[in-house]
Amino acid sequence: MYVCYISLFLFFSVSNDTKIQQKLLFFFKKYGYLYVLYEIKMERIGIFCSAADDIEPVYFEKARELGCWLGQNKKTLVYGGANLGLMECVAQAAKEQGAFIMGVVPTKLEERGAVSDLLDVTFRVDNLSERKDAMLRESDILVALPGGVGTLDEVFHVMASASIGYHAKKVIFYNVNGFWDDLLALLHRMREQRFARKSWENFCLVVNNIEELKEQLK
Numbered sequence: 698m699y700v701c702y703i704s705l706f707l708f709f710s711v712s713n714d715t716k717i718q719q720k721l722l723f724f725f726k727k728y729g730y731l732y733v734l735y736e737i738k739m740e741r742i743g744i745f746c747s748a749a750d751d752i753e754p755v756y757f758e759k760a761r762e763l764g765c766w767l768g769q770n771k772k773t774l775v776y777g778g779a780n781l782g783l784m785e786c787v788a789q790a791a792k793e794q795g796a797f798i799m800g801v802v803p804t805k806l807e808e809r810g811a812v813s814d815l816l817d818v819t820f821r822v823d824n825l826s827e828r829k830d831a832m833l834r835e836s837d838i839l840v841a842l843p844g845g846v847g848t849l850d851e852v853f854h855v856m857a858s859a860s861i862g863y864h865a866k867k868v869i870f871y872n873v874n875g876f877w878d879d880l881l882a883l884l885h886r887m888r889e890q891r892f893a894r895k896s897w898e899n900f901c902l903v904v905n906n907i908e909e910l911k912e913q914l915k
Contacts, residue, residue, distance in 0.1 A: 739837045739915065741775050744774060744775070745832075745848045747782045747842070749782045756873060759873045760786045763871070765790045766794075768792065768796035774796050779806055788813055792815045801835070803828050804821070838866060838913070839855050841870050842873065859899075867900060871904055871910055
C-alpha cells in the first residue's frame with residue numbers, strides 16, 4: 698500500500714497537469730499520506746534579478762536580506778551565475794550564510810569574464826534560451842527581484858510555459874518598492890480585455906515584503 702502512495706506522490710511531482718496535481722494534493726491533505734514531503738519541497742530557489750550595479754540601494758538591501766535568509770535556512774540558490782548587480786549581491790549573502798550556489802552560465806558571460814567566483818556548481822549553456830530552461834528545470838520555485846529586459850524574458854518564459862502545461866511551477870514577483878506595479882497592472886488589463894485565456898495569478902504570486910516571501914519559500 699505504501700508503494701501505491703509513493704507512486705502517487707512521484708506522479709504528482711512529475712505531472713504537468715495542474716488539475717491532476719490539485720486532485721492528488723487534496724488526497725494527500727485529506728489522508729495525510731506523504732503530504733509532509735510536498736511541504737518541504739521548496740529547497741532549490743531560482744532567482745531572476747538585475748545585473749545592474751548603478752541602481753537604488755534599497756534593491757541591494759532587499760537582495761542581501763533574501764540571500765541571508767536562503768543561507769540561514771540551508772536553501773540552494775539557482776541563478777544566472779554573473780558577478781554583477783543584484784545577482785552577485787544575493788549570491789554573496791547566501792554563500793556567507795551557508796547556502797549551496799548553482800549558477801547557470803551562458804557562453805557570452807564566460808567570454809566577458811563576468812562569471813561569479815561563488816558557484817558551487819556551474820551549468821554551462823550556449824545561450825539564454827538554454828539558460829532559462831536549465832534554471833526552470835533545476836528550481837522548485839522562481840523569484841523575480843527587480844530587473845530589466847533579461848529578467849522580464851525569464852519571468853515570461855516561466856509563465857508562458859506554465860500556461861500551456863509544460864510545468865506547474867510558479868514565479869513570485871518580489872515587489873520591492875512597488876517595482877512591479879506597472880507590469881501587474883498590464884497583466885490585469887490583458888486578462889480584462891481577454892488577451893489572456895487564464896488569469897495570470899494561476900502562474901505567479903506577488904509579495905511585498907520579506908516576511909510574505911519567506912512564507913512562500915518555506
